[in-house]
Amino acid sequence: MAKILIVTGDAAESLEVMYPYQRLLEEGYEVDIAAPARKQLRFVVHDFEPGFDTYTEKPGYTWPADLAFSEVDPGAYVAVVIPGGRAPEYLRNDPELRKILKSFFDADKPVAQICHGPLLTAAIGGLEGRRVTAYPALELDMQAAGATFQDSAAVVDGLLVSSRAWPDHPTWMREFLKLLRTKS
């Protein structure tokens, strides 16, 4: 079966890794999780509490990375998924990951990104002239990356499917799977 890559790391949002991971396995894809190193990753829970003006963070699930970024052959995958959380903020400085993501854009393959995930595609210049959504607090970052920001559950622009955060998973994955079935 076709293979899909998830790129993430410590402090990724638990549900934003686990929902697409389990969903794509359920669909019959092979799914590899790549991270800075091949190790047990520690994800976080981003949620809301009364009286707290932004999201809160708690320790979340742990899960093994299948591959280090340096071991990834992007040509082996039909698509890439970029979860959110705090991981994308530091991962965008990883030169190996930037190379991987550029390959997916250059080869015109489906890309799914959610929440803070678009910080990564912004960092490689992949959002120039595109319509995207993202965690709404990132609207300025999306504009700085040359994208048009839309505050909606999912924005599909060509082969790029963006969503705001984990409550949008049903819409995000419905759109991404539609794209995968027709375009990969």
Added chain:
Amino acid sequence: MAKILIVTGDAAESLEVMYPYQRLLEEGYEVDIAAPARKQLRFVVHDFEPGFDTYTEKPGYTWPADLAFSEVDPGAYVAVVIPGGRAPEYLRNDPELRKILKSFFDADKPVAQICHGPLLTAAIGGLEGRRVTAYPALELDMQAAGATFQDSAAVVDGLLVSSRAWPDHPTWMREFLKLLRTKS
């Protein structure tokens, strides 16, 4: 679209509520979450840590219950999902919930249960003579309930789909959706 009920409460396992909830929404079902009261529920993260012989528990996601058990009309739903975590241990003593679950069994509708969820169907005598799986530490409880325990990712016995725990979600939901498409 057809409606599906999830029955759960505080200390349910986060992923075991959120994966089936979001997955069934993605599929186009209406999904209601029922709990002892209509309030913001607090789920937990059950996971593994090196050196700890059983699962660990951390605070997880919060999510609103749509309905109190006392408000549920089981006739309005085509199926029921029973997540795990620590919730089923105390929920099985709730007479309203027991009435709801009995209705689903009496009407021969699909039931999906995972991890500690089978403690609930055991409590209403629903497992007598059935083949089930569950969190493996519950093998004795399943035998006491008159069931045959199998340690596998998913066990389908008629309209009852059981799984061990959240790493089995892909198999669990694949089997449950197959059943829903043909039987409800």
